[in-house]
Amino acid sequence: MINIAIIGAGDIAEVHADSFLMFPDICRIKAIADIYQDKAKDIICRKGLEHAKSYKTMEDVLQEEKIDLVSICLPPALHAEASAKALNAGCHVLVEKPMAASLEECDMMLKAAEKNKKLLSVVCQNRFKTPMKRIRQLIKDETAGKVKHVMINSLWWRGEHYHDLWWRGTWEKEGGGCFTSQTVHHIDLMIWMLGMPSAVTSVIKNVAHSNSEVEDVGVAILEYPDLLAHIVSSIVDHGEEQEMIFQTEKAKLNIPWNPKADYALPNGYRAEYTEYEARIDKLYKSIPALDLEGHPAHIRNMLMAILGKEELMTDGQEGRKTLEIITAIYKASVLRKRVVLPISDDDDFYKKEGVLSHMPKFHQKTTSVENFKKTEISLGRDVGR
Numbered sequence: 299m300i301n302i303a304i305i306g307a308g309d310i311a312e313v314h315a316d317s318f319l320m321f322p323d324i325c326r327i328k329a330i331a332d333i334y335q336d337k338a339k340d341i342i343c344r345k346g347l348e349h350a351k352s353y354k355t356m357e358d359v360l361q362e363e364k365i366d367l368v369s370i371c372l373p374p375a376l377h378a379e380a381s382a383k384a385l386n387a388g389c390h391v392l393v394e395k396p397m398a399a400s401l402e403e404c405d406m407m408l409k410a411a412e413k414n415k416k417l418l419s420v421v422c423q424n425r426f427k428t429p430m431k432r433i434r435q436l437i438k439d440e441t442a443g444k445v446k447h448v449m450i451n452s453l454w455w456r457g458e459h460y461h462d463l464w465w466r467g468t469w470e471k472e473g474g475g476c477f478t479s480q481t482v483h484h485i486d487l488m489i490w491m492l493g494m495p496s497a498v499t500s501v502i503k504n505v506a507h508s509n510s511e512v513e514d515v516g517v518a519i520l521e522y523p524d525l526l527a528h529i530v531s532s533i534v535d536h537g538e539e540q541e542m543i544f545q546t547e548k549a550k551l552n553i554p555w556n557p558k559a560d561y562a563l564p565n566g567y568r569a570e571y572t573e574y575e576a577r578i579d580k581l582y583k584s585i586p587a588l589d590l591e592g593h594p595a596h597i598r599n600m601l602m603a604i605l606g607k608e609e610l611m612t613d614g615q616e617g618r619k620t621l622e623i624i625t626a627i628y629k630a631s632v633l634r635k636r637v638v639l640p641i642s643d644d645d646d647f648y649k650k651e652g653v654l655s656h657m658p659k660f661h662q663k664t665t666s667v668e669n670f671k672k673t674e675i676s677l678g679r680d681v682g683r
């Protein structure tokens with residue numbers, strides 16, 4: 299039986315708890331910790347976690363309980379230290395996105411995992427979605443030829459009060475704005491499909507959130523040797539119509555799925571190639587659907603990897619790659635320069651202090667609340683369709 303501790307009892311902790319509860323034969327939640335201990339108690343009570351005790355801190359949990367896997371659901375600035383502590387205490391770690399507040403912190407976490415021979419995974423629940431699996435396979439197999447142009451509309455909408463929560467809307471505690479907190483999902487998916495780009499250019503702004511230091515809209519251009527990708531990141535877009543478009547040599551492959559294909563007339567103009575669209579649609583639908591998606595699927599893979607029954611599908615190195623691109627986006631935007639990857643460990647932006655010293659505060663954060671009243675959260679409107 300794998301003993302679980304969930305650290306941080308906020309919004310996403312509920313999703314973790316529900317996911318672990320789906321596998322009662324292989325794991326049980328033994329502890330939930332939160333500085334507001336009542337929040338931990340509340341989850342235990344509402345979800346009927348009969349094996350779990352509430353704690354105030356992770357240190358208390360690790361002292362009192364024998365834990366195998368720690369799920370870190372803390373604000374971003376606390377991910378690195380908590381992960382390293384849990385790994386050094388001999389636990390495996392699943393940490394929420396973004397992996398950490400800097401590349402230096404990511405490397406510290408990776409070293410702790412390696413030293414203690416423990417698994418470290420960063421939540422990327424959208425890799426565990428049927429449309430993503432299908433599109434990735436078509437891209438990897440070059441079924442419709444090579445990818446030439448990628449457009450990602452990572453469009454979200456958040457109201458003014460979103461940043462009132464104490465850790466949001468600050469470079470210090472959230473680590474960034476929409477690129478760090480929302481578009482992190484799409485960047486992770488892009489890396490999973492295409493690998494790392496060679497260079498990044500970008501512009502970021504804050505156009506609608508006056509209680510926030512960080513960006514609420516931005517555009518990044520990513521260069522690969524034979525393709526160009528651009529990402530629009532925003533939390534000012536009504537409807538949250540998110541889309542990933544991969545233009546390949548023979549067809550447009552996209553999420554939400556709606557493939558298109560053209561062929562060239564003798565004069566070079568286009569004609570619709572509906573037979574090919576039907577063929578690619580059939581191939582896409584022939585790739586088996588996943589039996590489980592999202593957080594539960596990621597968590598099941600982590601549990602099975604701990605038991606030695608499956609390979610860990612996504613390790614800490616993957617989370618670091620996403621953070622490297624986000625760091626490059628911030629560096630390019632503030633220096634107004636094209637940033638060539640990788641970012642070395644003597645780069646100003648490798649360390650958190652370097653990032654903090656460079657990034658503009660778009661506004662002064664003036665309102666800060668400790669907790670919101672419990673309401674629903676959204677995890678991406680079209681990411682999984």
Ligand SMILES: NC(=O)c1ccc[n+]([C@@H]2O[C@H](COP(=O)([O-])OP(=O)(O)OC[C@H]3O[C@@H](n4cnc5c(N)ncnc54)[C@H](O)[C@@H]3O)[C@@H](O)[C@H]2O)c1
Binds near residue numbers: 331355356371373376
């Ligand atoms: N994967 C996703 O789709 C997804 C969605 C939402 C949030 N997240 C991520 O999950 C993390 C948490 O986000 P959230 O929305 O749940 O935030 P939240 O503020 O609702 O929850 C964080 C909790 O941590 C507690 N906490 C803070 N410091 C602590 C400490 N030192 N020890 C113990 N508890 C402490 C807070 O009291 C709070 O209850 C963030 O990194 C966020 O980006 C991921």
